[in-house]
Amino acid sequence: MVEKEKIPKNVTSKKVVLKFPKRTINEPILYRLTKDYDLEFNILKASISPEAEGLMVVELKGQKLKYDQGVQYLIERGVKIQSLSQDVSRNEDKCTYCGACVTVCPTGAFNVDSKTKLVDFINSKCVACGVCIKVCPSRAMELHF
Numbered sequence: 001m002v003e004k005e006k007i008p009k010n011v012t013s014k015k016v017v018l019k020f021p022k023r024t025i026n027e028p029i030l031y032r033l034t035k036d037y038d039l040e041f042n043i044l045k046a047s048i049s050p051e052a053e054g055l056m057v058v059e060l061k062g063q064k065l066k067y068d069q070g071v072q073y074l075i076e077r078g079v080k081i082q083s084l085s086q087d088v089s090r091n092e093d094k095c096t097y098c099g100a101c102v103t104v105c106p107t108g109a110f111n112v113d114s115k116t117k118l119v120d121f122i123n124s125k126c127v128a129c130g131v132c133i134k135v136c137p138s139r140a141m142e143l144h145f
């Protein structure tokens with residue numbers, strides 16, 4: 001059995017979704033997190049949305065005070081930060097299989113069946129970024145806290 005890593009009390013370690021506005025895409029924001037705030041980061045997923053917004057799922061780890069300061073720095077740069085404790089599900093009664101969500105999902109959590117043209121939602125691939133919620137015309141995608 002693999003033992004879970006023990007996190008010291010004064011250390012924060014969280015998986016978060018970071019949404020970078022277009023203007024920040026070429027800025028060394030993650031480098032600054034390491035250099036100025038001593039934060040370690042592990043990029044779990046990364047993509048660029050059709051609106052050229054950058055989206056990353058990262059594990060951020062560091063001393064609590066530095067972690068909070070690092071998060072404040074991200075917010076000041078216009079980066080939206082969201083905890084992965086949220087969950088997204090699909091209301092099957094509302095979905096019309098229009099396919100609007102398929103191309104916008106940065107992690108490929110939707111799949112169109114080539115024969116039936118029905119759209120599958122693969123929950124295990126979803127990082128709860130919320131992008132599909134905005135584009136779904138039937139409001140079938142729901143965010144739960």
Ligand code: SF4
Nearest residue numbers: 095096098099101136
């Ligand atoms: S955008 Fe909404 S209605 Fe269309 S396939 Fe996706 S979940 Fe279903």
Ligand code: SF4
Nearest residue numbers: 105126127129130132
């Ligand atoms: S919230 Fe929607 S767009 Fe974002 S990863 Fe999950 S299924 Fe894809």
